[in-house]
Amino acid sequence: MLSDRPSPTTLEAALALLGVLWEEVVHLQAQTGRLQEENGRLAGRVQELEARLGQNSTNTSRPPSSDPPETSPRPPAPHSGRRRGGQPGHPPSQRALVPPEQVAQVVAHWPPSCRGCQAPLAAAPVGEPVRHQVTELPSVRAVVTEHQLHHVRCGRCGTTTCAVLPVDVPAGAFGPRLQATVAVLSGRYRLSRREVVGVCTDVLGAPLAVGSVDRLCQATAQALATPVAALEAAVQQAPAAHADETGWREAGRRCWLWVVVTAWATVFTLAPSRGSGVIKGLLGETFAGYLISDRWSAYTWIDPTRRQVCWAHLKRDFQKLVDYGGPGRAIGRNALRLLAGLFGAWADLRADPTQRPRFVRRARQYQWRLRRVLETGQQCGCEKTANFCTGLLKLWPALWTFVTVPGVEPTNNAAEQAIRPAVLWRKGSFGTQSAAGNRFVERLLSVAATCKQQERSLLVYLTAVCTAAQADQPIPSLLPAPTTALPHSPVAQAA
Numbered sequence: 001m002l003s004d005r006p007s008p009t010t011l012e013a014a015l016a017l018l019g020v021l022w023e024e025v026v027h028l029q030a031q032t033g034r035l036q037e038e039n040g041r042l043a044g045r046v047q048e049l050e051a052r053l054g055q056n057s058t059n060t061s062r063p064p065s066s067d068p069p070e071t072s073p074r075p076p077a078p079h080s081g082r083r084r085g086g087q088p089g090h091p092p093s094q095r096a097l098v099p100p101e102q103v104a105q106v107v108a109h110w111p112p113s114c115r116g117c118q119a120p121l122a123a124a125p126v127g128e129p130v131r132h133q134v135t136e137l138p139s140v141r142a143v144v145t146e147h148q149l150h151h152v153r154c155g156r157c158g159t160t161t162c163a164v165l166p167v168d169v170p171a172g173a174f175g176p177r178l179q180a181t182v183a184v185l186s187g188r189y190r191l192s193r194r195e196v197v198g199v200c201t202d203v204l205g206a207p208l209a210v211g212s213v214d215r216l217c218q219a220t221a222q223a224l225a226t227p228v229a230a231l232e233a234a235v236q237q238a239p240a241a242h243a244d245e246t247g248w249r250e251a252g253r254r255c256w257l258w259v260v261v262t263a264w265a266t267v268f269t270l271a272p273s274r275g276s277g278v279i280k281g282l283l284g285e286t287f288a289g290y291l292i293s294d295r296w297s298a299y300t301w302i303d304p305t306r307r308q309v310c311w312a313h314l315k316r317d318f319q320k321l322v323d324y325g326g327p328g329r330a331i332g333r334n335a336l337r338l339l340a341g342l343f344g345a346w347a348d349l350r351a352d353p354t355q356r357p358r359f360v361r362r363a364r365q366y367q368w369r370l371r372r373v374l375e376t377g378q379q380c381g382c383e384k385t386a387n388f389c390t391g392l393l394k395l396w397p398a399l400w401t402f403v404t405v406p407g408v409e410p411t412n413n414a415a416e417q418a419i420r421p422a423v424l425w426r427k428g429s430f431g432t433q434s435a436a437g438n439r440f441v442e443r444l445l446s447v448a449a450t451c452k453q454q455e456r457s458l459l460v461y462l463t464a465v466c467t468a469a470q471a472d473q474p475i476p477s478l479l480p481a482p483t484t485a486l487p488h489s490p491v492a493q494a495a
Contacts, residue, residue, distance in 0.1 A: 097133055142178065142206035167471065174216060176466035178206060182213055183220040183466075184459050187444025190425045220462065221440040223469035227478045228443045231265050231450060234479055236284040238262035240408055242292045243279055243299065244415035246423055249431025250438060257422055257441075258282060261414045264480065266449035268422065270438040276301050290401060292412050295391070307398035310412035314392075314399075315339055321385055328385030331377040335370060342366045346402075346410060356406065363403040371396070418449050450478050 086092070100106075110123050149163040165171065174182075181204070185196045193213045200206045200213075208216075235241060242261040247254065248270055256274045260267050260282050271278040276298040283291070292308040293299045299307065318339065321332030342363065349359040377389035392399070402410040422445055432438050451458045464476045 097131055098135075103133070140204055142200075142204050170470045172470070174206075174208075174212070176470055177463045178204075179216045179220060179466045179470075180459055180462035182208070182216045183444060183462055186213065186217050187220075187440065188448045188458055190421070190428055192429065217440050218436055219469070220466060221436070221443050223465050223475055224443040224447055225439075226475045227465070228267070228446050230477055230479055231446060232267050232269075232282070235260050235262050235265055235267050235282070236287060238265075238289050240290040240292065240405075241283060241287075242409075242412050242415035242418075243282070244293065244412060244419050245274060245278075245296070245298075246419055246426075248426055250435075251431075251433050257419070257426075259415055259419045259422070259445075261418045261449075264450075264453050265478070266418050266446060266453060268442045268445040268449075270432075270442055274298060290405060290408050292409060293415070294412060295395065304395050304398040305401070307395070308401040308408050308410065309395055309398045310410075311339065311343070311399075312411040312413065317388065321388065324384065326385075327380035327382040328377065328388075331373060331380060331385055331389070334373045338366050338370050338373065343410075360403055363400070367400055367403075421445070421448075447478065454478070454480065 108129070111121055113120055147165060147169055149165070151160050151162045153160045170176065178200075182196055182200065185191045185199055186193070191199065193210045196213045197208050197210055200208045240262070243259065245256050245258045248257045249255070250270070253272070255270055255272045256278070258269050258271060258278050260279075267282065269278070269282060274296075279298055280301065287302070288306075290306050290308060291299060291302045292310065294310050294313045315336065318332045318335040321328040322336070324332075345359055345362040345366070349355055371393070374389040374393055378386050378393075380386065402408045422441075425441070425445075432441055447461070448458050451461055461476065461478070467473075468475050
């Protein structure tokens with residue numbers, strides 16, 4: 001009779017097969033885990049790349065002109081219900097007549113006969129005349145003055161003596177006003193050297209060579225060394241300053257253009273670095289004012305209690321969270337809603353500065369709510385969102401300086417607006433080619449922006465600078481006199 005029990009050989013074979021199958025299951029489980037982990041990394045990578053493809057002017061610092069064609073246009077503002085054009089009761093915007101003391105010529109016109117009976121009329125005015133002014137440019141042609149230095153032989157000893165130029169005659173071939181005009185055309189209106197030659201030839205009747213234009217620009221930059229150095233020293237004493245930086249090229253090498261904007265002066269500098277050493281040199285390591293900037297790491301050497309982080313950048317960062325998707329989308333949307341309310345309160349304060357206590361109370365409410373949103377974002381499960389929220393909480397005091405310090409703006413628009421002409425210059429010229437070209441860019445940008453802030457004529461000031469330089473006289477300063485009324489400057493005073 002045969003037994004139903006398996007033989008030892010069959011049992012051993014089954015156990016061996018079971019062991020092989022178990023090893024295969026363990027191997028498949030490990031492989032599945034690795035595949036799931038790899039799939040998670042790839043999904044995150046795809047999300048990151050899609051977010052990069054979706055970058056535009058609403059969620060980055062890019063200008064709207066760089067948006068790709070497929071970018072959805074911004075939603076139009078709600079219709080106000082008013083028709084286009086001037087509204088009823090709106091005062092007309094008309095060109096004002098030039099005051100009589102500024103009129104070069106007055107031509108009187110008299111009616112020859114009566115419009116009723118055609119009788120001849122005498123020149124006997126009734127009431128005030130109707131004033132009609134016509135502004136015209138004279139024919140602009142450069143004036144060329146030839147100075148002839150004669151030789152005279154002495155009748156006593158036979159020595160020949162040549163005359164010398166008077167002290168008020170430039171030693172070069174071009175006068176100070178033409179030199180200043182060339183610098184303005186190149187440094188303020190961003191014309192190329194050849195375009196400056198064309199304007200001088202066609203408009204001013206002063207033919208120049210390209211090399212002459214460059215030499216005049218370099219001479220102007222050298223003359224501006226002293227007043228710009230005084231500006232650099234003065235901005236370090238400002239109660240508040242805006243700072244920003246943008247890329248530049250010097251002979252194809254990467255460098256950075258930095259700007260510091262105060263209430264009445266602006267200073268630019270070109271440096272090979274984007275590190276904190278540059279801004280420390282501009283502001284001084286003992287800078288005691290308030291710094292308004294973005295969240296770039298070079299500005300972290302300033303204590304957060306003396307910084308103001310730009311809320312316009314934060315708005316784009318919150319929008320980036322919304323566009324990125326995932327758990328951070330709700331965080332971004334909640335933050336944007338709070339930001340809209342905060343800026344509404346800021347607009348009310350701008351309309352009525354006496355309401356600062358009310359604004360402070362409203363801002364405190366938004367401050368508490370935003371902190372709750374950021375703390376929620378730290379726990380949302382999205383690493384990108386959590387890191388962003390953690391970074392903002394570390395800078396928390398720097399988000400609210402504008403609430404407690406009158407005069408400090410919540411955005412860095414002053415620096416971004418100041419640096420915009422430099423960006424356009426860079427795009428048109430592709431940067432500079434030498435250290436001397438860098439000095440021209442730095443100083444002309446600084447002087448042009450400062451003259452605009454102080455409501456001074458750039459051409460008039462540069463003409464005075466070039467006149468003094470050619471006569472070897474002290475260069476006029478851009479620092480206002482102690483009795484001069486300056487524009488409103490931020491005051492470090494707690495509310």
